[in-house]
């Protein structure tokens with residue numbers, strides 16, 4: 251489709267024929283018969299929750315990401331809460347994080363009664379800018395929570411270096427809910443930060459319905475995480491049954507954040523296809539980038555040196571100066587073409603809950619400017635070649651229409 255031919259097409263939002271008849275979602279799961287079978291087997295077994303599938307999934311997952319320990323949770327949000335707890339975050343402490351994320355990243359700081367401190371992001375990756383983090387560090391900084399936005403790893407080495415240079419040694423928590431399988435300096439994320447948090451929500455690379463995991467190398471952190479997700483109790487029901495014992499102790503105030511055996515069986519089955527799914531996402535990203543790299547009115551995502559992103563999202567930024575319409579109109583025009591675009595993210599500090607409680611007037615200009623321009627294009631491993639071409643066609647058609655001469 252060349253620029254001339256797309257320019258002649260009437261946009262669906264103006265009454266023309268849409269590029270697709272049915273909506274292409276921005277993300278969705280894909281399950282196969284092996285996944286269904288794995289779940290059925292657990293449903294017929296003795297253990298529906300916290301049975302043998304839980305440690306099996308945790309061990310296989312940890313080995314896959316290159317961490318010594320994996321502790322499963324009922325969601326990525328619960329896993330973040332666990333990581334904030336295990337880091338020792340509490341009232342009076344500060345945790346530095348990015349505004350360019352889903353609110354769960356910052357909420358885990360509030361769950362622990364600590365204060366979130368936002369630092370602005372780098373203009374290329376929209377990940378935490380280490381210089382900005384440096385400006386925000388105080389003697390009360392207990393944790394830095396980086397996010398691998400869209401699946402591109404954060405500047406993990408610089409952030410870890412900053413943390414190590416502080417007397418109080420804040421821990422580095424990596425919210426890798428977008429980044430399962432992403433590589434940083436040749437290593438998969440999971441064994442790099444002090445704790446790395448993953449989500450198994452259906453739009454992610456691997457799903458258990460709801461679910462999450464914390465990967466860590468430190469055995470004590472892993473033990474605290476295990477207790478925290480099980481009411482703060484020192485052993486699990488299955489261990490007690492197998493040991494013929496009834497005694498247990500609650501040693502800390504935890505929650506029921508356990509992931510079920512049903513979910514872990516699904517996770518184990520999904521793990522089998524993770525590499526293939528990642529490869530497909532990388533292929534889709536490469537095709538998008540080839541199509542949009544030199545496009546006059548949009549900016550394709552940047553990939554830094556020695557980084558291999560996992561492409562949970564493919565967010566483009568509009569060059570609004572070159573367009574006769576704002577993001578809202580372009581978004582609506584894409585939806586009218588049946589392209590299920592989305593926006594990631596409304597910066598966390600702009601949500602009313604945060605605005606009303608925290609000092610945000612200093613602003614985060616890079617995150618705020620990016621937010622006005624961002625549109626996430628559909629990205630999921632089951633997208634067909636035709637789906638990808640439909641997205642490129644629709645974006646070309648709309649951007650050509652609104653491009654200033």
Ligand SMILES: Cc1ncc(COP(=O)(O)O)c(C=O)c1O
Pocket residue numbers: 325326327328330351352354355397425427428448449450451460461462
């Ligand atoms: C960056 C980030 N952190 C945390 C979460 C929370 O994960 P979950 O939905 O599994 O609770 C999400 C969910 O999409 C996310 O995108």
